[in-house]
Amino acid sequence: MDEPLQIGQTIGILGGGQLGRMLAMAAARLGFHVHIYEPSAAPAGEVAQSTTTAPYDDLDALEAFARSVDVVTYEFENVPAEALDRIEQLVPFRPNRTALAVSQDRLTEKTYLRDIGLDVAPFAQVDAGADDASARLAQALAETGMPAILKTRRFGYDGKGQARIMDTHGAQAALDAIGGHDAILEGFVDFRREISVIAARGVDDRIACFEPGENVHKGGILHTTTVPAAIDSETRARAFGIAGTILAALDYIGVLGVELFETDDGLIVNEIAPRVHNSGHWTEAGAVTDQFEQHIRAVAGWPLVDPVRHSDVVMTNLIGDDLTQVPAISGETGARLHLYGKAEARPGRKMGHVTRVTGPAKDRIG
Numbered sequence: 199m200d201e202p203l204q205i206g207q208t209i210g211i212l213g214g215g216q217l218g219r220m221l222a223m224a225a226a227r228l229g230f231h232v233h234i235y236e237p238s239a240a241p242a243g244e245v246a247q248s249t250t251t252a253p254y255d256d257l258d259a260l261e262a263f264a265r266s267v268d269v270v271t272y273e274f275e276n277v278p279a280e281a282l283d284r285i286e287q288l289v290p291f292r293p294n295r296t297a298l299a300v301s302q303d304r305l306t307e308k309t310y311l312r313d314i315g316l317d318v319a320p321f322a323q324v325d326a327g328a329d330d331a332s333a334r335l336a337q338a339l340a341e342t343g344m345p346a347i348l349k350t351r352r353f354g355y356d357g358k359g360q361a362r363i364m365d366t367h368g369a370q371a372a373l374d375a376i377g378g379h380d381a382i383l384e385g386f387v388d389f390r391r392e393i394s395v396i397a398a399r400g401v402d403d404r405i406a407c408f409e410p411g412e413n414v415h416k417g418g419i420l421h422t423t424t425v426p427a428a429i430d431s432e433t434r435a436r437a438f439g440i441a442g443t444i445l446a447a448l449d450y451i452g453v454l455g456v457e458l459f460e461t462d463d464g465l466i467v468n469e470i471a472p473r474v475h476n477s478g479h480w481t482e483a484g485a486v487t488d489q490f491e492q493h494i495r496a497v498a499g500w501p502l503v504d505p506v507r508h509s510d511v512v513m514t515n516l517i518g519d520d521l522t523q524v525p526a527i528s529g530e531t532g533a534r535l536h537l538y539g540k541a542e543a544r545p546g547r548k549m550g551h552v553t554r555v556t557g558p559a560k561d562r563i564g
């Protein structure tokens with residue numbers, strides 16, 4: 199696809215959760231149609247023209263989906279390789295396969311980021327299912343130092359599939375906690391704060407970054423993002439430089455989330471997400487164009503826009519029972535509420551978010 203998508207053409211989205219839903223709404227605002235592919239009934243289907251409900255290994259359903267759309271993007275990273283092979287033969291797939299492959303596996307990701315010259319935590323591979331897993335973990339601990347975090351290589355999110363190791367006694371418990379899956383051991387980074395950059399790259403190679411936000415997690419799940427982050431201008435410029443390096447190295451098209459640790463010795467990349475990101479939800483209320491529209495623009499081959507920020511904001515996730523706060527929040531001045539339409543509020547489930555404007559953006563617009 200060399201030509202930009204025309205109004206009325208269709209964007210296919212793999213994954214029907216809240217990210218897919220917000221992407222679909224942004225696409226509709228630009229006059230596109232949206233087709234969601236998702237294994238079960240999910241929030242995005244409610245706001246899209248078409249939905250295919252089928253598993254990711256149903257190659258016939260995937261082929262019919264790919265034939266019915268003009269470009270495919272995704273909100274879900276763990277799409278099986280065979281499914282992508284089938285889609286890619288029929289329609290442009292953005293962001294590309296490399297971005298997906300790199301971020302599906304924490305070991306591949308850390309290795310890739312290190313090899314393109316970025317600072318990451320010390321890490322080592324641990325085959326946790328091997329007969330001599332304990333010896334392998336001891337060897338890995340010698341490489342990373344302690345404390346350390348053992349993480350499953352794949353399918354971890356919101357702090358799941360992770361175990362901290364504070365001393366040698368904790369090693370076996372960590373191995374038990376991750377249940378024999380292939381793992382990566384990371385040295386513990388003594389960070390001042392966690393920040394993230396939501397960055398985009400267009401078909402013309404242009405890169406545009408939103409203001410870095412400062413993230414606070416609770417129980418492994420993002421709780422708040424405060425914008426701007428309390429970092430100095432040098433760190434901010436370095437964060438943008440890191441995001442630009444990754445986007446260019448991956449020949450990326452779309453929005454990418456980059457999570458960073460600020461330490462006394464500079465910025466360390468924690469992980470990347472090849473999609474719109476929870477820590478970018480603030481852009482709906484704090485910037486002229488939000489991350490969802492920026493992503494749709496990029497994958498549609500439209501020009502990116504300057505991600506001009508007009509307000510200082512704090513985004514708070516509404517998780518599980520937090521939904522009971524909605525009546526109070528819904529009357530609050532300066533609070534933009536976004537609910538995902540999920541029927542059941544289970545503990546740990548992201549039900550919505552609220553972004554509170556805390557003042558006009560001062561010195562850091564754009």
Ligand code: AMP
Pocket residue numbers: 319347354355356357384385386387388392415418457468469
């Ligand atoms: P992750 O799933 O890798 O984003 O990890 C979830 C959270 O665990 C991060 O947001 C950090 O708060 C913490 N964490 C992950 N890796 C490290 C590390 N190497 N050092 C210190 N804290 C970490």
